Amino acid sequence: MSSKRIGFAGLGLMGSRMAARFLEPGYELSVWNRSVEKCAPLQAKGARVAASPRELAESADVVFSSLADPPAVERLVFAPDGVLQAARPGFRYVETSTISPDLSRRLIEAFRERGADALEAPVTGSKNGAAQGTLVLMTGGRRETHDELLPLLAVLGPKIIYCGEAGSAAVVKLVGNTIISFMLEGLCEGLVVARKAGLPFETLLEVIMASGYASPYFTFKGGAIARRDFEQHFSIDLLVKDQNLMLQEAHVRQAPMPGLAAIREVFQAARAQGHGQADIAAVVQVLERAAGL
Amino acid sequence: MSSKRIGFAGLGLMGSRMAARFLEPGYELSVWNRSVEKCAPLQAKGARVAASPRELAESADVVFSSLADPPAVERLVFAPDGVLQAARPGFRYVETSTISPDLSRRLIEAFRERGADALEAPVTGSKNGAAQGTLVLMTGGRRETHDELLPLLAVLGPKIIYCGEAGSAAVVKLVGNTIISFMLEGLCEGLVVARKAGLPFETLLEVIMASGYASPYFTFKGGAIARRDFEQHFSIDLLVKDQNLMLQEAHVRQAPMPGLAAIREVFQAARAQGHGQADIAAVVQVLERAAGL
Amino acid sequence: MSSKRIGFAGLGLMGSRMAARFLEPGYELSVWNRSVEKCAPLQAKGARVAASPRELAESADVVFSSLADPPAVERLVFAPDGVLQAARPGFRYVETSTISPDLSRRLIEAFRERGADALEAPVTGSKNGAAQGTLVLMTGGRRETHDELLPLLAVLGPKIIYCGEAGSAAVVKLVGNTIISFMLEGLCEGLVVARKAGLPFETLLEVIMASGYASPYFTFKGGAIARRDFEQHFSIDLLVKDQNLMLQEAHVRQAPMPGLAAIREVFQAARAQGHGQADIAAVVQVLERAAGL
Amino acid sequence: MSSKRIGFAGLGLMGSRMAARFLEPGYELSVWNRSVEKCAPLQAKGARVAASPRELAESADVVFSSLADPPAVERLVFAPDGVLQAARPGFRYVETSTISPDLSRRLIEAFRERGADALEAPVTGSKNGAAQGTLVLMTGGRRETHDELLPLLAVLGPKIIYCGEAGSAAVVKLVGNTIISFMLEGLCEGLVVARKAGLPFETLLEVIMASGYASPYFTFKGGAIARRDFEQHFSIDLLVKDQNLMLQEAHVRQAPMPGLAAIREVFQAARAQGHGQADIAAVVQVLERAAGL
Secondary structure (H helix, E strand, O other), X not given: OOOEEEEEEOOOOOHXXXXXXXXXXXXXXXXXXXXXXXXXXXXXXXXXXXXOHHHHHHOOOEEEEOOOOHHHHHHHHHOOOOHHHHOOXXXXXXXXXXXXXXXXXXXXXXXHHOOOEEEEOOEEOOHHHXXXXXXXXXXXXXXXXXXXXXXXXXXXXXXXXXXXXXXXXXXXXXXXXXXXXXXXXXXXXXXXXXXXXXXXXXXXXXXXXXXXXXXXXXXXXXXXXXXXXXXXXXXXXHHHHHHHHXXXXXXXXXXXXHHXXXXXXXXXHHHHOOXXXXXXXXXXXXXXHHOOO | OOOEEEEEEOOOOOHHHXXXXXXXXXXXXXXXXXXXXXXXXXXXXXXXXXXXXXXXXXXXXXXXXXXXXXXXXXXXXXXXXXXXXXXXXXXXXXEOOOOOHHHHHHHHHHHHHOOOEEEEOOEEOOHHHHHHOOOEEEEXXXXXXXXXXXXXXXXXXXEEEEEEOOOHHHHHHHHHHHHHHHHHHHXXXXXXXXXXXOXXXXXXXXXXXXXXXXXXXXXXHXXXXXXXXXXXXXXXXXXXXXXXXXXXXXXXXXXXXXXXXXXXXXXXXXXXXXXXXXXXXXXXXXXXXHOOX | OOOEEEEEEOOOOOHHHHHHOOOOOOEEEEEEXXXXXXXXXXXXXXXXXXXXXXXXXXXXOEEEEOOOOHHHHHHHHHOOOOHHHHOOOOOEEEEOOOOOHHHHHHHHHHHHHOOOEEEEOOEEOOHHHHHHOOOEEEEEOOHHHHHHHHHHHOOOOOEEEEEEXXXXXXXXXXXXXXXXXXXXXXXXXXXHHHHHOOOOHHXXXXXXXXXXXXXXXXXXXXXXXXXXXXXXXXXXXXXXXHHHHHHHHHHHHOOOXXXXXXXXXXHHHHHHOOOOOOEHHHHHHHHHHHOOO | OOXXXXXXXXXXXXXXXXHHOOOOOOEEEEEEOOOHHHHHHHXXXXXXXXOOHHHHHHOOOEEEEOOOOHHHHHHHHHOOOOHHHHOOOOOEEEEOOOOOHHHHHXXXXXXXXXXXXXXXXXXXXXXXXXXXXXXXXXXXXXHHHHHHHHHHHOOOOOEEEEEEOOOHHHHHHHHHHHHHHHHHHHHHHHHHHHHHOOOOHHHHHHHHHHOOOOXXXXXXXXXXXXXXXXXXXXXXXXXXXXHHHHHHHHHHHOOOOHHHHHHXXXXXXXXXXXXXXXXXXXXXXXXXXXXXX
């Protein structure tokens, strides 16, 4: 794969950082974002700005997408000036957004019908991981397409795990965010009781980190809570969107998720209480409030 | 602390392994267990068998306890032939069982009234950790008593965290088991949907272990589930007991725990379905059954 | 309103019985159903069978709809041969299906754009109520349209409650089915414990019916459970659909529903366990199974 | 049963009104209450005030109890100056408090061992029902004792339902309060969404009361919520106590109660937020707060 023309759609918290990694020799980067102002920083560093998703796709061999939710992805691809209009044999589309397995399958199918192909490649890792190229990528679609795109995916992260046919990676990603939801909720429920019992936060975190159930995630989010630093790494609005997608998939697959259902309502309350754009760690405030703190 | 006479009450999965660590030069070990048969293996290796908790305490400088539940602890200490009857100035009692913060406070108080002292020292780590002396210990009580007993506690594990006054370590331990409950339930809810969606278990575990929320605990329990190996490391009956203690403490402290409440009912169903004596990983079977698998 | 041409789309459990009430002098009834066989009984009694929703609307002054779910309603109205194609000044559409407030608003808006008007009129009451014209109707839309259609609505039930603008009746209906979900789940959770405690079912029902919280609903569903009669009055599939719509509306309105979220997972399990087409009272079997009965 | 000496222990919201019904010709009433001030109103109307539960029992043929929680009942009966000390052949004890089935069995057993007998007779109905003698009574214990005490029970309410052996009535009562919890929580979750959707409260209540799931309970509590009148009929503290007893019984019987578990946490939050002594209808404020209202 010599000089490669990359298109990147969606320059949010994650997308802007991921796109920037293609400002390297060997790639020509075009970008598109719904509100064009967000394109300026990358334009200043040499990226081309496309007028529409369709135009983005016309001027690129591979288009990556990183958007907030399924409706945005749907518009990006299927709108009259959408990416799909420029799909042609050899064209590749990589969806890194977290969307429903069903939409993932529909997208990939649509590109194939035009002789192109697509890969779902949801990522995990914070905005720092996006900037540093240390994300974990899960892929779904044809194995050959995964193999073909590996060099490009590697620009985003060293760990790329092929999950199976179209939709598989979406399920794996949703399960991952489910586990995050459980870990964070469990930590926060425990913290609030411990706080009411007069225990120092540090002691609790020290024990957690020394135990068999330790995880860097507890250090990361526990530390943020200790500092009351709720600046967004992963917003509550986005996690609730993913919890909804997971519960919807569980509904389709007919698998009860009683724990997630309970947890979702707590995060839902966080949105109602105005924390939708705060980091997911801010959910602790809902539990504190419920506890009369 | 030269040659030390150690008493150990409760020779279950954890206790028998912890007690065995005092079969070293420098300690004289006496043991007691409700059903005397369980004393035989340690007796064969040189331990003395006491006829009652009281007698155990009379022949020891420090008595450790590792029992299944609060009522058993209550009997061990407060019964007419209980440990407390032999408490005297200088005598020390170490409670490693997971009990309620309230019972912990009452125990310690009772020993102090007799001029002795007690420490709560709940542990975390599996039966392997107990055997190898790699448990994590949380302690609560007087700081000086903690300091004084450190050399003995170190026989059980290298990591000993002082949590605060009597009852503090019990809260920390319960929060720890709460977090375990969330992690395991989240993993299992995710696994069942993923299985219904046709995803290989290994892929899911590979992603989890590569992500920021990775934890050795997921490898440990995920592996057991993959092998359908539900041999008891930590029984469902015991975890439900701890979930009940946590919810009770949350009630006393007036802190809602909506996630734990939902999760507890799933583990409760596991008991109803005959898995009480299986390892906590067996909870996956409740979710599978609910999902019609 | 002299001789009125009525169209009825959707001849399921409720629709077939509601439609039959217009086989009276004073009405000309046309019917349409996706699978045409279901039209035969009404055709035998004098109803005309329309070839498409559009044709149904062309030959009627007012079209009623009673369908299983929002996608079916969406197709009925918006498809190329849908009802909307035949909308014209003076034409009226009455949606009795339980759909999302949002779809309700969209439907009504679409008819208004064509100079026609529509009313949402979800109903409550079992299939018996549908047959006997004793349903309760909640209406949403223009008050004048409600007033104009009152004589026709009265054919279905004597109690017709105007709830407000478009979407209001959908919310009220969803809240009603939420309350049903709570009552039935509460009854069943209680019954299972009582059964495990050896209490006769009749005693429990007798106490419930004598208490301040008595409701005909408990007699109705409690009796069915006592007889193990799970023949469908209101299917689990349909109630779960409504629970999903309610949780979705709660999401849009940002109002947590922790109880409903927990209850939904139990009904979800009922679907997974093969009871989707049974009556909602069959949910008791999920709880029995969870309890190891 | 000619002139009968009645003792009444516990003069709270319910007890004071129930006791007053024995200020009729044909009964001699003695009363006891932990804080003696509460005895004054009844003393002014002719009741004797006993110095201790034991003395109360010595001067009465039948002692009724109406206390706040199981520990209070335990003290009343088993304390050194408790009722049990005065138990003798022919003496009868009637427990109207809501306690655990287990405590109920222990109480009754203890009286029998002394040649006396006891009946559990938990009641349902508000303080108005207590005052007017329109309570519903559930009884458990020996059928002959139930028959023997019928004339006295009838003073409290016309509807007296024999549930079975000792402990049965406690279970039935707990199930009843479980159903109340579900009905109230369901109503409140629905009300909050409806309020956020701009629906008038009255419309919602009108629909509920017209539907098959109507219940006087919805009128009673719905009306209180509409008026924001949270004056205590049945306190949140007491209902949470009963929810705890129910979940404990469900634990013993190994029957999962996922809905009640979720609901309990909401009422628990009500306590944490300072509504413990308000009426159970005040739980709506927790949901409003969670929803950011």
